[in-house]
Amino acid sequence: MSAHRGSEDTAAKPEVDSQFQQLETATSAEDADFKRREVRVVAKLDLFLCPILIALQLISFLDRGNIGFAATQGMITDLGLVGTQLNTAVSLFYPLYILSEFPAALIAKRVGFNRVIPAAAACWGLCCLGNGFAKNFGELVACRMLMGMFEGFLMPSLTLMLANWYKRDEIGLRISYLFITTAISSAVSGLIAYAILFMDGTAGYPGWRWLYIIEGCVTVAVAFICYFIIPSSYATAYFLNEDDRAVMRKRAELTESYSGGNGHYTRAEFMMAIKDVKTWLHTAIQVMCLTVLYGFSVFLPVILRFGFNFSIEQSQYLSIPVFVWGSIVYVVCGYLSDRFSRRFLACVVCAPLGMAGYAILLGGNQLSVGVKYFACFLIGTCAWMMGGANIAWLSTNTAPDGKRAASLGLAFAVGNLGGIISGQIYPQTMAPSYTLGHAWSLGAVCISFCLWWVLRHLYHSRETGKQGMREGTLPEPVEFSDRATSYKYQH
Incomplete structure (x- = not known):
């Protein structure tokens, strides 16, 4: 009987092996098929969702940053702004912006991205439109503060919406689109401001009022369109078929499985971020970076007009090449830093050029206008790159997901204090030298440069x-x- 059973086992073994190989082959084929279907679905998401997000991010930065162009087109005189009132109007955009980011993160998914995002865009578009009819400093400030409150809903909502549609290893590239858009928006805003300048006097309104009116109306129109084209979920998305929705269900299951089934971050992970010194070093750097970015992007037309004594037209179109250059540098350096995983180099290579640029502007009236204009390109080399590279470095060196989310949240929220600071460092009373703004910005770049070396030493240690x-x-x-030993930092 034993021999008989042994012969049965021997005969059965090839059959079992054959069944296992068939199962393994079927599983591999199924996985390969799913991957092909998933690639198609992700391409659809990129085609239908990313343009919406990019458009919203573009118009948000256009609406908040056009005050610099409006100031050069006569807004200061028409509204009777004196002293540092322009700077105050710039700064007061950010307090409610910062405060609204946290509740936005809490309600965006619950209420629905297809409702929150269009509603916020429509509200800040109406506030932007209201700027075009402001008659004094108080009305300008009221519109700016309300704009900040509603725009504060956008970035958390867009980020969470990406996390809702993409897998965790796909989100980084899509978020980088938003940062690249902020750089491009400055160049686009200069082009728009120059074009609208030719409407000066139309219907009895000066050009700067038309700048606000037209951009506000465009924002409201985009918000109206977004209400119909932002899907509430993949189950009702108009651009997905049944097979695509099946793939999305599988992707959602994989994401929930990775995050423990409920997608919630733990208090322990939040405390990890709070207790980690690198969170606060990156956050301090982000304050410095955004001070430079917002100060330079908002006040460059003002510097060209009242600092370099260019005409109104020249201050509009001469800002465009500087902003375009900054956008190109950001895109190229951002790509190379991702390609070679070299975050530190992306930060420290561009910073010295910005230092040189601000040092030239601090050189005074003895320097030619051409040299000082060249210095603006040196500053543009680092202005956009610094903030994006710093956030990317923090993101790629923080785990788990809850700690990363908390660290980035702190860096974004506290970093926006740089917007408040930037509004105060270029008072009109210091024209044409603007010594305070250039010196403060130079100091911010230097502090960032030094702290990046500290971070590099920390990561190596x-x-x-x-x-x-x-x-x-x-x-x-x-x-x-x-x-953990299994996690390797990027330098």
Whole structure:
């Protein structure tokens, strides 16, 4: 009987192996088929969703940043702005902007992205339109503050919407589209401002009022369109068929499986971010970076007009090449830093050029206008790159997801204090030298440059500590995070 059973087992083994191979082959074929279908679905998401997000991000930065162009086209005189009132109007955009980001993150998904995003866009578009009819400083400030409150809903909503549609390893590239758009928006705003300048006097309105009126109307129109084209979920998305929705269901299951089934971050992960010194170093740098970015992008037309003594027309169109150059640098350096995973170099290579640019502008009246205009290109080399590279470096060196979300949230929220600061460092009373603004910005770039070296040393020290953990000389953390030996920092 034993021999008989042994012969049965021997006969059955090839059959079992054959069944296993068939199952393995079927599974591999199924996975390959799913991957092909998934690539098609992601391409549809990029085609139908990303243009909407890019358009919204573009018009939001156009609406908040056009005050610099309006100031050069006569808004200061028409509204009777004196002293630092222009700077105050710039700064007061940000307090409610910062405060509205947190509640926006809480309600966006619950209420629905297809409702929150269009509603916020329509509201800030109406406020932008209201700027065109402002008669004094108080009305201008009221419109700016309300604009900030409603625009504060956009970035958290867009980021969460991306996380709702894309997998975690797909989000980084799509978020980078939003940062690239902020750079391009400055160039576009200069072109629009120059074009609208020719409407000066139409219907009895000066050009700067038409700038607000037209951009506000466009924003409201885009918001109206977004209400119909932003889908509430993949189950009702008009651009997905049944097969695509099946793929999206599978993707959602994989995402929920990775995050523990409920997608919620833990208090422990939040505390990891709070207690990690690198979170605060990156956040401090972000304040410096956004001070430079907002100060330069908003006040460059003002500097060209009242600092370099260019005409109104020249201050509009001469700002465009500087902003275009900054956009190109951001795109190229951002691509290279992603391609080679070299975050530190992307930060520190551009910063010295910005230092040189501000140092030239601080050189005074003895320098020619051409030299000072060239300095603006040097500043543009670092202005957009600094903030985006700093956030990218923090994001790629933080884990798990809850800690990353908390770290980035702090960096974004606290970093926007740079917007408040930037509005105060270029008072009209300091024209034409604008010494305070140039000196403050130079200091911000220098501080960022030094803190990046501190961060580099910190990351290298932690990697050395991880080697000790691998060798058993140091204890390994109980909970997984970027401090674990399996996680490698990018330098």
